[in-house]
Amino acid sequence: MLQLSLGPILWFWGKQDVLSFYAEAADWPVDLIYLGETVCSRRREMKLDDWLGLGRELQQCGKQVLLSSQTLIESEADLRGLRKLCSNGEFVVEANDQAALQLVTEAKLPFVTGPALTLYNTATLRILIRQGLQRWSLPVELGRQTLADMLAELRADGLDTPCEVFSWGFLPLAWSSRCFTARHYNLPKDNCQFVCKQHPDGMALRSREAQEVFRLNGISTLSGARYDLLREVPEMQRMGVSVLRLSPEHQGMAAVVARFDQARRGELPPADPLALVEAPPCNGYWYGEPGRVQVRRQDVS
Numbered sequence: 001m002l003q004l005s006l007g008p009i010l011w012f013w014g015k016q017d018v019l020s021f022y023a024e025a026a027d028w029p030v031d032l033i034y035l036g037e038t039v040c041s042r043r044r045e046m047k048l049d050d051w052l053g054l055g056r057e058l059q060q061c062g063k064q065v066l067l068s069s070q071t072l073i074e075s076e077a078d079l080r081g082l083r084k085l086c087s088n089g090e091f092v093v094e095a096n097d098q099a100a101l102q103l104v105t106e107a108k109l110p111f112v113t114g115p116a117l118t119l120y121n122t123a124t125l126r127i128l129i130r131q132g133l134q135r136w137s138l139p140v141e142l143g144r145q146t147l148a149d150m151l152a153e154l155r156a157d158g159l160d161t162p163c164e165v166f167s168w169g170f171l172p173l174a175w176s177s178r179c180f181t182a183r184h185y186n187l188p189k190d191n192c193q194f195v196c197k198q199h200p201d202g203m204a205l206r207s208r209e210a211q212e213v214f215r216l217n218g219i220s221t222l223s224g225a226r227y228d229l230l231r232e233v234p235e236m237q238r239m240g241v242s243v244l245r246l247s248p249e250h251q252g253m254a255a256v257v258a259r260f261d262q263a264r265r266g267e268l269p270p271a272d273p274l275a276l277v278e279a280p281p282c283n284g285y286w287y288g289e290p291g292r293v294q295v296r297r298q299d300v301s
Contacts, residue, residue: 002237002264004257005032005164007247008068008094010172011217012196015045021248022054026061028254029261032243033058034094036068036085038114040179040218041078042192048084055091067091069100071116072175072219092134105131115140115166115245116175122153125161135162135242140171140227143288144235151240162242168230168256169247170202170215170279171223171291180216200250204279212279213292225282225292232286233263 006025009018025033035051035058037043055065067085070078079099086093086103095101096114104111105128115137119125125136138147151163181203182192196203202215202222212224229236229244236244244264246256259269284293 002233002241003031003243004029004260004264005243005245006030006034006253006257007166007169007245008034008036008038009248010039010170010220010222011200011202011248011250012040012043012194013200013250014197015050017200017250018046019054021253022058024254026058026063028257030063030246030257032064032066034066034068035091036070036094038068038071038096039175039220040196041070041074041081042194043196043218048081048088052088052090065091066094066112068094068114069096071096071114071172072177073097073099074177101128108132110134112164113137115164116172120146122150122157125150125154126157126159129159129161133161135164137164137166137245140166140173141285141291143286144232144239145288147241148239163240164243164245165229165236165241166227167233167236167244167246168228168260169226169245169249171227171285172220173214173223174221176219176221179219180221181218184216215279223282223291224279225294226279227283227285227291228281229283229286230259230263231268232283233260234266234268237264 035055059065069082069085073079082099092110093104094112094114095104096116110132112135118139119136179189179192181196182189185195187193196218202217204212205214205216207213214224215222244260262269282292282294285291287295289295
């Protein structure tokens with residue numbers, strides 16, 4: 001059966017908010033949960049030991065737990081933290097950059113890849129599969145035709161490594177050494193006062209025409225529209241996608257998970273999840289269109 005995963009929390013939430021979120025998620029119909037800080041090393045309210053303890057609790061609730069690595073490594077301190085995470089000895093690591101990839105492959109550890117890694121062809125995937133890749137994520141900017149071609153090429157070689165598709169949430173698009181949230185408040189990055197905590201689902205960046213083009217989250221830039229592939233679930237099942245990734249948000253995630261759970265069981269709900277939210281939906285990348293557009297299925301041949 002098609003599995004559901006909760007991606008790592010991309011935003012900066014307080015420790016108690018994180019623990020409360022996962023206490024609720026333990027009862028949701030998700031199969032896999034990614035834990036860890038993937039955006040900014042200054043967000044230290046949750047230490048590695050905290051993530052490990054949380055992972056053990058979720059594992060006892062029947063969830064498959066993975067630890068996600070930081071996406072942009074900027075210092076020796078970041079590397080030390082990454083080495084500790086990769087050698088945790090309990091949970092499979094999601095590699096989100098080349099440093100993590102090198103550490104897990106050199107240690108001959110099983111691993112999965114996150115959507116930030118630019119896996120654009122099956123030649124790369126074949127190499128990684130030989131080195132211990134257990135599941136790969138489609139980069140968010142790629143669509144169904146590219147995915148179909150890659151899956152067909154892998155199967156022709158007798159390889160059936162599971163594939164995960166980012167299916168709901170604000171799309172993580174870019175990372176920078178500069179903190180855009182701190183800059184908005186005229187604060188230096190090294191003395192940011194953790195102002196990103198004031199924006200538990202990121203800070204909207206609007207154009208002069210009042211369109212929400214991007215969402216800022218510290219050093220990370222995300223889409224202004226929320227990616228939503230709920231209606232594409234039956235198609236992904238036919239293609240052989242193994243896991244749908246849902247990216248955590250501060251409110252309403254129980255409803256989102258319930259809708260996708262219905263969809264994977266063939267009970268496509270009549271309305272989109274979180275219809276009341278302000279952010280518009282988008283699915284353009286899936287159809288080979290600009291990412292921010294919403295393609296109606298009846299317009300697709």
